[in-house]
Structures are given as structure tokens and as C-alpha cells.
Amino acid sequence: MGSEIKVAKNSSTDLRLSQVQLDREVELVSIDLPDSQAEPLFERGFLPGCRICPVRSSPSGDPIVDIDGSQMALRRETADCLCVKALRDLKGK
Amino acid sequence: MSPTEETEHLGQVLESSKDIPLIALAGAPNSGKTTLFNRLTGLRQKVANYPGVTVEKHVGELRSGDQVLADLVDLPGIHGFSARTLDEKITKDVLEGRVDGLKKPDAVVIVTDSTRLENQLMLVEQVLELNLPALLVLNMADELKGRGGSVNTNALSEKLGIEVIWTNGRTGEGTGAIIEYISRLKDNDFVPSNDIKNPTTAHKLPVLESFSKRKEAVKEAVSDAEFIPPEPSAVSGFLDSLVLHKIWGPMIFFAVVVFVFQSIFTWAVPLMDGIELLIETSGIWMSEILPDTWLKSLLVDGIWAGVGSVVVFLPQILILFLFIGILEDSGYMARAAVIADRVMYRIGLQGKAFLPLLSGYACAVPAILSARTIEDDRDRMATIFVTPFMTCSARLPVYVLLIAAFIPNEPFMGTFLNQRAGVLILLYALGIAAAIMTAFILKRTLLKAEPSTFLMELPPYRLPSVQSLGLRLLDRGKIFLLRVGKIIFAVTIVLWILTQFPRTELGPPEIEQSALGQIGHVIEPAIEPLGFDWRIGIGLITSLAAREVIVGTLGTIYGMEAADEESLDLQSALQESVSFPAAIGLLVFFAFALQCMATVATVKRETGGWKWASFQFFYMLALGYFGALIAFNIF
Numbered sequence: 140m141g142s143e144i145k146v147a148k149n150s151s152t153d154l155r156l157s158q159v160q161l162d163r164e165v166e167l168v169s170i171d172l173p174d175s176q177a178e179p180l181f182e183r184g185f186l187p188g189c190r191i192c193p194v195r196s197s198p199s200g201d202p203i204v205d206i207d208g209s210q211m212a213l214r215r216e217t218a219d220c221l222c223v224k225a226l227r228d229l230k231g232k
Numbered sequence: 233m234s235p236t237e238e239t240e241h242l243g244q245v246l247e248s249s250k251d252i253p254l255i256a257l258a259g260a261p262n263s264g265k266t267t268l269f270n271r272l273t274g275l276r277q278k279v280a281n282y283p284g285v286t287v288e289k290h291v292g293e294l295r296s297g298d299q300v301l302a303d304l305v306d307l308p309g310i311h312g313f314s315a316r317t318l319d320e321k322i323t324k325d326v327l328e329g330r331v332d333g334l335k336k337p338d339a340v341v342i343v344t345d346s347t348r349l350e351n352q353l354m355l356v357e358q359v360l361e362l363n364l365p366a367l368l369v370l371n372m373a374d375e376l377k378g379r380g381g382s383v384n385t386n387a388l389s390e391k392l393g394i395e396v397i398w399t400n401g402r403t404g405e406g407t408g409a410i411i412e413y414i415s416r417l418k419d420n421d422f423v424p425s426n427d428i429k430n431p432t433t434a435h436k437l438p439v440l441e442s443f444s445k446r447k448e449a450v451k452e453a454v455s456d457a458e459f460i461p462p463e464p465s466a467v468s469g470f471l472d473s474l475v476l477h478k479i480w481g482p483m484i485f486f487a488v489v490v491f492v493f494q495s496i497f498t499w500a501v502p503l504m505d506g507i508e509l510l511i512e513t514s515g516i517w518m519s520e521i522l523p524d525t526w527l528k529s530l531l532v533d534g535i536w537a538g539v540g541s542v543v544v545f546l547p548q549i550l551i552l553f554l555f556i557g558i559l560e561d562s563g564y565m566a567r568a569a570v571i572a573d574r575v576m577y578r579i580g581l582q583g584k585a586f587l588p589l590l591s592g593y594a595c596a597v598p599a600i601l602s603a604r605t606i607e608d609d610r611d612r613m614a615t616i617f618v619t620p621f622m623t624c625s626a627r628l629p630v631y632v633l634l635i636a637a638f639i640p641n642e643p644f645m646g647t648f649l650n651q652r653a654g655v656l657i658l659l660y661a662l663g664i665a666a667a668i669m670t671a672f673i674l675k676r677t678l679l680k681a682e683p684s685t686f687l688m689e690l691p692p693y694r695l696p697s698v699q700s701l702g703l704r705l706l707d708r709g710k711i712f713l714l715r716v717g718k719i720i721f722a723v724t725i726v727l728w729i730l731t732q733f734p735r736t737e738l739g740p741p742e743i744e745q746s747a748l749g750q751i752g753h754v755i756e757p758a759i760e761p762l763g764f765d766w767r768i769g770i771g772l773i774t775s776l777a778a779r780e781v782i783v784g785t786l787g788t789i790y791g792m793e794a795a796d797e798e799s800l801d802l803q804s805a806l807q808e809s810v811s812f813p814a815a816i817g818l819l820v821f822f823a824f825a826l827q828c829m830a831t832v833a834t835v836k837r838e839t840g841g842w843k844w845a846s847f848q849f850f851y852m853l854a855l856g857y858f859g860a861l862i863a864f865n866i867f
């Protein structure tokens with residue numbers, strides 16, 4: 140819990156969840172946050188390999204994503220720390 | 233139907249029934265635990281469509297005819313066992329049997345929202361790691377099937393090594409299977425087994441690996457069970473496109489907040505006036521028929537006045553919680569939290585603080601309890617700390633009295649606003665400003681931390697059910713009457729005793745000579761710089777029970793001094809003995825100071841000690857004192 144080890148940043152991708160367009164499904168590569176801050180994300184299924192799809196943004200421009208059939212609102216700052224990779228061009232859900 | 237057991241009594245209740253199995257209901261927030269709990273026990277426990285609303289653990293009996301089959305505990309919703317939040321700590325402690333007086337549960341019923349099965353199974357995996365006999369409940373069967381989803385329960389059961397059943401909490405379908413599972417537990421020869429064949433060791437791994445491992449197990453389970461996720465709800469999608477719209481969203485948000493406030497005043501105030509009148513006239517009636525003894529004085533001035541000062545707030549609190557209930561049950565509150573998050577975050581709070589702060593306008597006690605849904609400890613602490621700055625209903629009678637006595641009823645800003653209304657609005661704003669400033673400073677000093685991770689789940693919109701709203705109101709009303717009532721009641725009686733001594737040969741002393749009056753004189757030097765005399769001093773002390781008690785106290789003091797006892801005269805009496813600047817100071821004092829022992833006691837409980845509770849009390853007192861001092865000197 141108190142571990143300071145950061146989840147390794149994947150060098151092959153610079154794409155962050157905050158940059159992903161709406162309705163474009165992506166795959167989570169890594170979470171660039173200390174464990175203590177990443178754990179709530181892990182618990183909700185934000186784990187390397189999972190699929191995330193931004194479905195809308197809040198009035199303040201923060202992303203709302205679909206993950207495993209749940210809609211989850213997070214902050215831009217958090218989304219900035221989620222390294223993702225594009226899956227394929229998808230027409231949305 | 234037995235009444236809701238308060239957490240404190242929980243120990244005794246269960247200690248005495250060792251042979252009755254204890255069954256825990258666990259699961260993610262909003263999966264339907266409370267709905268099922270109410271169905272199974274007939275117990276009054278509130279239900280809501282806002283993640284994490286179960287703020288206390290509740291226990292009830294599951295009966296079959298006359299026989300008690302089991303005791304059921306409804307646990308708060310959690311996402312995991314990292315024990316970051318109070319709710320997670322409580323749940324983990326209960327499940328591991330580490331709560332004093334509460335035995336380790338004999339089995340756990342894991343309730344899941346089947347429409348989000350894959351998401352929910354992560355928690356199921358973690359619960360199974362505790363190696364308790366378990367039953368998996370796939371709730372919201374109606375929604376899953378209605379939107380075209382399905383899952384093979386046999387395969388899922390096979391995979392997880394526990395029984396799996398369907399339920400619909402709304403109609404009660406499937407609850408029979410839960411009862412059947414529990415009654416089988418009572419037979420000694422039935423030993424429900426978990427997946428003993430491969431005990432998971434996930435929790436011994438580093439955090440990320442342990443979750444990845446669980447995720448793998450979940451992936452396998454959903455694919456083996458041929459889980460077909462439901463189509464996303466079209467209605468929810470449409471509503472969200474409005475409610476979370478860039479322009480409409482904030483407008484709807486604002487309209488909702490204004491509407492809720494409006495309703496508190498337009499609907500609750502006449503009711504409160506009615507109750508007040510009722511208490512007053514019944515008090516007068518009582519004092520007429522009772523013989524003139526100290527007992528009468530205790531009954532009428534002590535107990536009846538104490539009861540009255542609690543009960544008058546009930547309408548306002550119930551109406552506010554009715555609206556909050558509708559907002560929560562419908563799913564709007566989760567969206568409101570998302571909309572409010574940005575602004576709150578700048579201040580040093582977060583979106584989930586919106587609900588406690590809004591509730592704080594009725595009463596800080598239930599509001600502080602609802603702060604438990606805030607995951608980050610520091611955010612939660614900051615929220616609890618600033619919630620009493622919201623203008624709760626107990627401040628209103630004080631404001632109304634002083635404003636009526638000192639502020640002229642003249643137009644202000646054209647015909648737009650009356651001066652009195654203007655001052656009232658200013659006082660509300662003063663509370664908000666103090667809250668913002670305090671949160672801002674706290675989060676940069678004592679509660680400084682890495683920014684927390686704000687995650688808000690948006691449940692689908694659901695039509696609130698009348699029954700669940702009714703249960704919620706009952707629950708809120710009970711918390712208010714028990715928590716707040718007990719303390720106000722006790723303090724009122726103590727204060728009454730202080731007015732009765734030292735006895736003179738004619739009976740009770742003049743109020744100035746009484747123990748209370750002497751205390752008033754003792755603190756007089758401290759409040760003299762604010763322009764207050766010993767009478768206001770007594771009022772400040774009695775208002776520690778609850779703010780509005782000062783109104784009655786001042787009425788009594790001035791009433792005892794002057795021969796004629798007309799309530800109208802309290803205003804003119806005040807005008808004579810309190811200067812205008814001092815009156816403004818008194819308003820400011822009440823806007824800031826934490827004159828409420830019930831709140832202090834709640835904060836102490838919720839933060840686990842006196843440290844924060846006393847800090848908050850003295851901080852707010854200092855702010856009130858210096859605020860009043862400044863007001864007294866500039867006006």
C-alpha cells in the first residue's frame with residue numbers, strides 16, 4: 140500500500156485517455172500514478188488490457204467513460220495519467 | 233416489525249443470540265443490498281440510487297413464521313478491501329469478525345448488479361478470498377433481461393464454486409432462494425463450500441498484480457458463463473445528454489438547487505410555525521392544569537420546551553431529505569456530484585462533498601454522516617469540517633428574530649429586494665464564504681495531500697419508489713430525533729436545573745441570581761468587547777444545546793424581568809438592551825460559531841476522537857468571536 144513504485148510507463152505509446160475522442164474504444168496500457176492513487180482505479184477494473192470508451196464529457200470537460208458496462212466519471216487530471224493505445228477505428232456504441 | 237437498531241446497540245442484540253446465524257449482505261454500492269435487506273427483514277432501512285448511501289450498518293432479523301432464521305447485517309457498499317474509506321474498513325472488519333460484540337458472519341450474501349456483472353465480479357473475487365461461505369445474488373434481473381443481456385448461472389456457479397441465484401429487488405422475486413439458502417445453513421450437516429480447490433492467494437501479491445490476477449479470473453468466469461452484457465439504457469443516455477450538457481447541465485443543476493431551497497421555505501415554514509404554535513399552546517395548557525410546583529416548571533420549561541425545540545425542525549429536515557431522496561434515488565445526485573466536482577476541487581473539496589453540503593442546510597448531523605461516501609480521507613475530513621458553516625435550520629429562528637428586531641422592513645436595491653431578505657441572503661453567503669476559505673486553507677496546510685482520485689459511477693436513471701422514499705424519511709427522521717434530540721433534550725434539562733439553584737425561600741431564584749445567571753456574569757467580561765451583556769451571555773451558553781434555544785432563553789430572561797409576557801415584546805426588549813452594531817455582531821457570531829453539541833458529538837464519532845471535533849469547535853468559535861468583534865466595531 141505504501142509502495143512508491145510507479146507503474147512503468149509504456150514508451151511505445153504517448154496516447155493518454157484524456158486525448159481520446161468520444162466513442163473511440165481504447166485499451167489501457169498502464170497507469171502513471173502511485174499505487175495509492177491508482178488503487179481505486181484498479182478496483183473499478185481500470186487494469187492494463189481493459190477496454191475503455193469515452194462516452195461523453197461533463198460540462199466542465201471531464202471525461203465520462205464506459206468500462207465493463209459501467210459509466211464512470213473521472214477528472215481530466217486522472218485521465219491524463221492513463222496511458223492507452225488505440226484499438227481500431229470504431230463507430231461507437 | 234422491529235425498529236431499526238442503532239449501531240451502538242448492535243453488540244448486545246447479537247451477543248444474546250449466539251446460536252442464530254449471522255448473515256452479512258455485501259456488495260458494491262447501488263447493487264440493491266438495502267432493497268433486498270428490507271425485503272428480507274421488513275426492516276426500515278433507507279434505499280438510494282446514489283453510490284454509497286448506506287452510512288451505518290444495520291441489523292435485522294430474518295423470520296420465517298415465528299422462527300428467527302438468521303440475523304442479517306446490511307453493510308455499506310464498497311469497491312474493494314483496500315480499507316481506504318471508513319465504509320471499507322467497517323465492511324472488512326465485520327466480515328472478518330473483528331467488530332466488538334458482533335460475531336464473525338456465518339455466511340456472506342454477495343449482492344451484485346447483474347447488468348454490470350463483469351465490473352462487479354472484481355469485488356466478488358475479493359470477498360471470496362475471505363473464505364466465508366457465500367451466496368452470489370445476481371440482482372436487477374429485470375433490467376439485465378429487459379435490455380437483452382443474459383448469463384448462464386450454472387456455469388458461473390461452477391466456475392466460482394458458490395451458489396448463484398437471480399433476484400429482482402423491486403418485486404422481491406428470487407428472495408425466496410436467499411431464505412432457502414440461509415435456512416439450509418441452519419442444518420448442521422449442510423456445509424456450504426467455497427472454491428476450496430484453488431484458494432486464491434491474490435491478496436498476498438503486490439497491488440497491481442493482485443488485481444490483474446482477479447481480473448483474469450473474472451474474465452474467465454464471464455466467458456465461461458456466456459455473459460451477454462445488456463444494451464446501454466437509451467433513456468439514461470438521452471437524459472445524460474441533457475443533464476450533462478455543457479449549457480443545459482449547469483442550468484438544470486442550478487434550477488434543482490434553487491427549487492430545493494425554495495421548497496424548504498415555502499413548504500416547511502408554515503408547517504414549522506404550526507408545530508411551534510402547537511407546542512406553545514400545549515405548554516400553556518399544561519402549565520394551567522398542573523399544580524404550581526418545581527415539577528411543573530421542569531415539565532413545561534425544561535422537558536416540553538426541549539422536546540419542542542427539536543420537533544419544530546422535523547418538517548424542514550424531512551422535506552429537504554425527501555428532495556435529496558428523490559435526487560439520489562433517481563440517479564441525479566451522482567450527476568450533480570460530477571457537475572459540482574470542478575468547482576469543489578478548486579476549493580479543496582470534491583464532487584462527493586456536494587451531498588453533505590446540501591444536506592447541511594437542513595441539519596449538519598445527518599449531513600456529516602453522509603460524508604462517509606467520500607473515499608479520500610482528507611477530502612472527507614475537510615468536508616466534515618466545513619459542513620457546519622452551511623446555514624442549518626436551527627440558525628433561522630435566531631436570524632429571523634434579530635433581523636425583525638434590528639433591520640428595517642424597507643426596500644433595498646430598488647423594489648427588487650427587501651433589506652431584511654438582503655441581510656438573510658448575506659448571512660447565507662457569509663457561511664458559504666467561511667466554508668470556502670476554511671476548506672481552501674485546510675487543504676493547503678493540515679490536510680495537504682496529493683490530489684485524490686475522483687471516480688464517480690453514474691448509475692442508470694431509475695424511477696424512485698414511494699416505499700423506498702418513505703423508508704428513507706423514516707430513517708432520517710429517526711437519526712435526527714435520536715442523535716440530535718437526545719442531546720438537545722439533555723442539555724435543555726441541565727440548563728433548566730441551572731436556573732433553579734441556588735434556591736431561595738420563595739422557590740427558584742431570579743434568573744440573574746441563578747447558577748446560569750452567574751455563569752452569564754462570569755463570561756460577561758469576555759463578551760463585553762462584542763457589546764453583549766450577561767443576558768446574551770446566558771443565551772450564548774444555552775444555545776450550545778441548539779442554536780435556536782437562545783430565542784426561548786432570551787424570551788424567558790426578558791419575560792421574567794418585565795412583568796408582562798408578550799412574545800412581541802422580545803423584539804423591543806432586545807432593541808433596548810442590545811445596540812445595533814452588537815446585534816449585527818450577534819448575527820455574524822451565529823453564522824460562524826459551532827453552537828451545536830449534537831454536531832460536535834457527531835464529528836467526534838465520525839473522525840474517531842476529540843482532536844478534530846475540538847479543533848473545529850474552537851476554530852469556529854474564534855471565527856464567530858472575531859467576526860462579531862469586527863462587525864461591532866465597524867457598524
Ligand SMILES: Nc1nc2c(ncn2[C@@H]2O[C@H](COP(=O)(O)OP(=O)(O)O)[C@@H](O)[C@H]2O)c(=O)[nH]1
Pocket residue numbers: 259260261262263264265266267268278279280281282283284285286309371372373374375399400401402403561694696697700
Ligand atoms: N430495476 C431494479 N431496480 C432495483 C432492483 N433492486 C434495487 N433496485 C433499485 O436500485 C437502487 C439502489 O438500491 P439500493 O438497495 O439502495 O442499493 P445498495 O446501495 O446496494 O444498498 C434503488 O433505486 C432500488 O430501487 C432490481 O432488482 N431491479
Ligand SMILES: [Mg+2]
Pocket residue numbers: 262265266267278279280285286308309
Ligand atoms: Mg444501501
